[in-house]
Amino acid sequence: MSNRLYIPGPLTVSEDIIQAMRKPMIGHRSKDFVALYEDMQPRLQKMFFTQDPVYLGTSSAWGVMEGALRNVCRKGVLNCMNGAFSDKWNDVAKRCGKYAEALQFDWGKPIDPEAVRQALATGKFDCITFIHSETSTGTLSPIADIMAVVREFPDVISIADSVSSFSTLPIAKDELGIDILLTGSQKALALPLVWQFLPSANALANVPSRAPTAATTSTSSNSTITM
Numbered sequence: 001m002s003n004r005l006y007i008p009g010p011l012t013v014s015e016d017i018i019q020a021m022r023k024p025m026i027g028h029r030s031k032d033f034v035a036l037y038e039d040m041q042p043r044l045q046k047m048f049f050t051q052d053p054v055y056l057g058t059s060s061a062w063g064v065m066e067g068a069l070r071n072v073c074r075k076g077v078l079n080c081m082n083g084a085f086s087d088k089w090n091d092v093a094k095r096c097g098k099y100a101e102a103l104q105f106d107w108g109k110p111i112d113p114e115a116v117r118q119a120l121a122t123g124k125f126d127c128i129t130f131i132h133s134e135t136s137t138g139t140l141s142p143i144a145d146i147m148a149v150v151r152e153f154p155d156v157i158s159i160a161d162s163v164s165s166f167s168t169l170p171i172a173k174d175e176l177g178i179d180i181l182l183t184g185s186q187k188a189l190a191l192p193l194v195w196q197f198l199p200s201a202n203a204l205a206n207v208p209s210r211a212p213t214a215a216t217t218s219t220s221s222n223s224t225i226t227m
């Protein structure tokens with residue numbers, strides 16, 4: 001008998017995936033693993049609508065969320081908040097030693113792109129976080145309109161969380177100019193919670209003034225996840 005959970009995820013993992021996971025391990029530093037990783041790229045890139053490499057992380061989604069912040073945020077991060085998960089971004093950013101400001105919206109209300117514009121226009125931020133689908137309230141924010149505003153500020157790196165929307169709705173990462181689009185495997189993809197997906201390395205390449213060492217300069221005591 002299996003348990004049935006009526007939540008956005010973790011979802012029930014199908015029998016063929018469970019069977020595939022019964023195959024013997026391959027070394028994670030072996031050539032076989034490199035070949036497997038490379039083989040997955042074109043299909044992952046198609047799902048993310050991107051030409052960027054797609055990185056896989058073996059933590060829960062918060063691991064890659066924290067990793068993204070630690071790697072790209074130097075000056076300050078604007079956390080768009082309208083529910084439990086997006087509110088937590090602000091807490092995590094501060095505990096990573098980042099200057100972080102909340103752009104708070106009522107729970108259940110979508111992010112207002114005009115408010116984002118006004119906040120970014122202060123020049124205090126080099127990074128913005130927002131959640132496409134705030135799972136705690138089931139609120140979808142207008143990702144295309146938000147990104148149209150963020151693109152007006154080329155020095156600001158965008159980190160978009162699509163944990164509960166990825167693959168349920170198309171998110172045209174490259175077309176929208178999202179720097180880092182992260183998701184988790186345990187929600188609509190119905191995979192075990194061991195892989196998180198995160199494109200792209202281009203976030204830093206897009207902003208030439210950034211040295212890729214932001215993570216190592218953090219003074220906080222949390223573990224560092226360097227991409």
Ligand SMILES: Cc1ncc(COP(=O)(O)O)c(C=O)c1O
Pocket residue numbers: 060061062063085131133134135136161162163164184
């Ligand atoms: C929108 C969103 N972001 C982040 C998370 C955190 O994911 P994880 O539990 O894999 O760390 C969740 C989890 O439900 C979520 O729904």
